[in-house]
Amino acid sequence: MADPVTDDVAEFRCTACGKCCLEGAGWLPLVEEDIARLEAQAPQVLKFVTWEGEPGARQGSLSSTIVTGRETTRCPFVRKRRGRAEYDCRIYEVRPQVCRRYPTSPEHALYTGCEGEFVTEDGDT
């Protein structure tokens, strides 16, 4: 595993284990950029947004709770690949920033149980 302090991390290899989308993904905080992207490219996803703050504040989280009424740790947009213990994101192109940045470091990956690998420019993991 790479050391983010001493190594130059060139790439992160996701194994598509789905853990980050199945656990702790019941509420995904949105930033302004996420909301603008959804409005422009995937307005159908906005029905999954629970708006927060003052009216018009454009703050919110992505969750299935507002649609189903049920609390869950699972993101509504994760999809299992047929016959495999692997998962895809159904809104990959417009996924929120919190997903784009995960995991933020090898320590973050280890702490949260991510199975992916950080690869340095010389190919080390």
Ligand code: SF4
């Ligand atoms: S939006 Fe996509 S990447 Fe983010 S938690 Fe949901 S399925 Fe995973």
Ligand code: SF4
């Ligand atoms: S937990 Fe890590 S390896 Fe698994 S799907 Fe998420 S980013 Fe990929």
